Amino acid sequence: EAQLVESGGGLVQPGGSLRLSCEASGFTFSSYPMSWVRQAPGKGLAFVSSITSSGADTYYADSVKGRFTISRDNSKNTLYLQINSLRVGDTAVYYCARRLPYYFESWGQGTLVTVSS
């Protein structure tokens, strides 16, 4: 069974940076595309970013392009999200998810990012 454990969230000031991690286990990590999805307090789910299994291709929501960078280390079974130039509007729980064709198949428990001065 796929297990995904996010870490790296916390309180950061506007303009700051964080790196989120998602450690995967229970499956062959290098075979699967992965994604980040976020949920602002009291709001719905929103796609943030995806990466192909090899890491060769990456995709971003318009709202985070140029500020967020998704990457992966298949030797460490870990997915990353580098988030820079943080804004108050980036405050959210960030979930990592395993992608199967066309949908999000497994989810982590999420890590909370709070952007506040």
Next chain:
Amino acid sequence: QTVVTQEPSFSVSPGGTVTLTCGLSSGSVSTTYYPSWYQQTPGQAPRTLIYSTNTRSSGVPDRFSGSILGDKAALTITGAQAEDECDYYCVLYLGPGNSVFGGGTKLTVL
């Protein structure tokens, strides 16, 4: 920009049947959008219910079913239970790296 629409809220009686829908701001939803559905209890991670329109994810009770109804994707709960009271999200696949979530439907069972 493509907007995926869902009813903000819905109510069903215990044991009743409810159909939640997922539409597009412009155009019709078809199987080529591979609609998927997710369930989320407050404070918990989402759970995948349905993918590729009508395929139940592992362990999902058969009271949950997916379909295309008219120009929308639909999630039907037949014989709703108290534990089904939570939020439901649909996702439409618009292309590589372009999956769009609907705004979610808050389902009340009472």
